[in-house]
Amino acid sequence: MRRKRKLIDERIIGKYEQRGQDECWPWTGARTSANYGHLLADGGDDGARRTVLAHRAMYELHVGPIPAEAVLDHTCHTRDPSCPGNAGCEHRACVNPAHLEPVPFGENCMRGRGIAPRNAAKTHCNNGHEYTPDNVRLNKNGARVCRKCAAARLRRWKERHPDYVPPNRRR
Template sequence: MAKPKADNRARFLQKFTMAGPNDCWLWTGKTINSGYGYFWVEGTKHMTAHRYAFLQAYGYLPTVVRHSCDVKLCVNPAHLLPGTSKDNSQDMASRHRMGGGNVKLTAAQVEEIRRRFVSGSHGRGGNRRQLALEFGVDSKHIWRIATGRAGDYRITDPKRGVA
């Protein structure tokens, strides 16, 4: 006889770290290549974790679920907003998140990331997520910065202008 599947809501609650009501609640479960949390619903379909959190909190799914905090791993319903693709694009443009190359960090921030970076296997055991949250960039950017990959961020320094 097949083992009964755990309740979706109970499983979901085990896959993120709940902090204060105004803090980001970071997804610790599986992620997809774009950096969003990934959740298996009802054992048969997948959904990004922030969309599932929105559905559970508000009872419906808009076309797009946006993050007011700009943290892809955040599932705090207080940070999630309904919207359209146009709203999401406007958010990205106004927050300099379009195309990866618009992420702006100072030279000092880049050096700090490189100094503090701890490597992990496929996001496990390292500190990419924590650094990404702290510096307001995607965890992939943290890895690229720390490992010296070029072209995925722009270093700005007020003394020198854009490097």
Template sequence: MARSTPVERFAAKTTPGPVPTGPNTPNTPCLLWPEGSLDRDGYGRFWVEGRVVPAHRWSYEQKRGPIPAGLELDHMCSVRRCVADGHLDPVDHRTNVLRSTGPSAVNARRTKCKAGHDLTDPANVRVSHPPSHPNGMRKCRACARDRARRARGSQLAPVATLPIRTTPERTAA
């Protein structure tokens, strides 16, 4: 049996999918990677030259050339197992997150917090970097102040119930 080339093996794994629907999606069909060869996040895995690589990145580099350092490939079709090079757009991580529909993307696009404070005002926004959000998540300062005030209020509450002296000691003496 003749050894097949990576390009042939790659082509043998893919099946044409539907043309994506939705705003700003490509008008060509997806090229789908088999469900059995996906990583935890749903991206295709391709075994080539002794290692496993993301199938969509390999596809893009074969057809279009190297992906610029630091850039990710955004699936314009929103189909993670699609490896159609025409559906992939090299963008920086933040753009990729903003374009996606996951909770962090929705949060990053929000202009108001749950309480209605302005999240477009940099003075009201604190960006933290917890391990779950290495690229930063936005926190509302006004809400943090309200929380702190409520916490102080509950600590002070017992003091307010003490009997109030109506006669100051000094004048009574």
């Protein structure tokens, strides 16, 4: 006889510590290496089992579907300046639907503590030149490049390679 499979909401019961509405509800079940709670759930029409992130499952159960273009931001993390971020972040295990907000991926990154928001906050390059529209260009990866520093690098390179002739000027 086949074992009856449990629905996601049945699997979630007892796997988180429900506290006050404004407090984090930490996931007490299994966690990923990045510290997000996860659980095994029945799949869609094919009946296959799949792993789902606990905070996403809780949001969908209590609030509704997550927009296709959005990811869930843990607003409890955004409000806590003492949180180290990354895998050490306990907020990643929070499944309180009131602490989850669907936002575009880029906005979620900029709310975090990673390299992208730190670089975006910079107003000067490493050599002290101000980032202004006239002094900045974007490289092929979209990163800001200081024009003054780039010109100085090119000048130094040409001093070290006085005999170099670009391929399009060779005869």
